[in-house]
Amino acid sequence: MGASSSEDRSCWWCGQLADSKEHRFKASDLRRMFQDSPSLWLDAGERPTRLQGPGAKAVLFPHVLCRDCNSARSQPFDDAYSAFFTFICEGAERFRDLAEFSMEEIYSSDAEGPRNLARYFMKNFACRIASRGFEVPQQVIEFMNGAEGMPNACLLLYRDFALHDRFRRIGDHGILLYANAMNSPTEPSEGPLIAFCAELQVGPIGALFFWDVDTVLGPIFSTDPWVYLRDRLELPYPELHAEQWGRLHE
Ligand SMILES: [Zn+2]
Structure with a gap:
């Protein structure tokens, strides 16, 4: 595969x-959320958009997959994510002071569950890399194909109740969906991708991914059923989150 362009x-x-x-x-998440809420705020990294229905144009990536x-x-990745989504929606509050939990609570003895969930997140993040016109790193493709890890990447779960609580205060159910990403270089015309970080958050729980061509990283939450859930503020790239915050407060 050659270098991709937009x-x-x-x-x-x-x-x-x-x-x-x-x-x-x-x-299916969007449809379920619309059942509880007349409209939904979608934040996909450009500016927050109010959606009028689950089929709105803003919720689709351009053509980046067959x-x-x-x-x-x-x-199987989509199914694992659905189970994760249900698990969070059914008891978001229990995560407030939870520093770790077992994936077996979601997937019982299905050892592939956490790996499939990690691959759902990576599919989403890779679509974002591709939709910005960059070639998806080979490590990411190998991970999608079954490799255990990504040597130059981290994929972690975090908790962040600030947004959740804010939505609750304005009378919503607090199960927002939010996503954001940053890449270096900014444009594909400046050269191949050298660093990328992204978040995808469901209510108070999110996945943070960062990849850097020059740095050996490694931790991927799915390698162990026991998952650490750190506060978002303790993790790298706080500006990825803070920027989002600023815009949502406008
Ligand atoms: Zn394909």
Whole structure:
């Protein structure tokens, strides 16, 4: 696979023609959230958008995946994420002072559950890399294909009740979806990707990913069923989060 550009229509995962649009947020989650709330704030890294329905244009990535990779191939990842989403929605409050928990609470004895969840997040983050016109790092593709880790990456779960509580105060259920990303260089015309970080948050729980071509990192939350849940403020790239905060407070 050669360097991709924004005009390329090849699937970042398998290289076939990209003829499918992945949801930035899972369609079933959006539908469920619309049942409880007349509208929904979506934050996908540009500016917060108020959605009028789960099929709104703003919730789709451009063509960066093929139909096969976006359906059958990633179905187990989508299913693992659905279980995770339900688990959070059913008891967000219990995470407030929780520093660690076991993935077995969600997936019982399914050892693939945490790995599939990690791959759901990575599919979303890779779609963001591709939609910004960069080639997805080979390590990420290998991880999607079954590799245990990504040597130059971290993928961690965190908790952040600040936004959740703010939504609760204005009468919402507090299960917001929010995403953000930063990349270096800023534009693909400046060269290949050398660093990328991104977040995807469901209510008070989020996944933080960072990858740096020059730094050996390594921890991926799915390598152990016992998961540490750190406060977002204790983790790297606070500006990724703080910037979001500022905009939501405007
Ligand atoms: Zn594909």
